[in-house]
Amino acid sequence: MKRLLLVPTLLAALISMSGPTLAVEAKHDHAVAPATSSTTNPTIAATGTVKSVDVAKGKLVIDHDPIPALNWPRMVMDFQLADKVMAGQVKAGDSVKFEMKKGQKGAYLITSIQPAHAH
Numbered sequence: 001m002k003r004l005l006l007v008p009t010l011l012a013a014l015i016s017m018s019g020p021t022l023a024v025e026a027k028h029d030h031a032v033a034p035a036t037s038s039t040t041n042p043t044i045a046a047t048g049t050v051k052s053v054d055v056a057k058g059k060l061v062i063d064h065d066p067i068p069a070l071n072w073p074r075m076v077m078d079f080q081l082a083d084k085v086m087a088g089q090v091k092a093g094d095s096v097k098f099e100m101k102k103g104q105k106g107a108y109l110i111t112s113i114q115p116a117h118a119h
């Protein structure tokens with residue numbers, strides 16, 4: 001009789017012990033999320049027309065097409081190149097394909113650019 005009573009007591013003890021373990025488990029799963037935060041800063045592909053190139057500053061002014069991924073309408077804006085060297089790859093008037101990624105200051109940096117040869 002006493003032995004049988006021990007079993008539910010042990011089970012209760014085990015369950016109460018697994019409680020905190022599960023909580024830690026859940027917290028750990030949540031902590032994994034920042035590791036996938038690169039998906040919150042994806043590379044965005046876009047197209048547009050180069051309006052001007054500032055080789056010295058590594059800046060382009062681009063009349064870019066709508067970018068649905070960012071909910072951006074078509075507009076003319078400045079872009080900083082991730083690497084100034086890319087300024088030599090395009091010139092004013094070029095239709096271009098480019099990729100950009102949000103930089104540390106929150107502005108988008110162009111990470112690659114090439115003429116689009118649209119026609």
Ligand SMILES: [Cu+2]
Pocket residue numbers: 064072074075076077
């Ligand atoms: Cu824009």
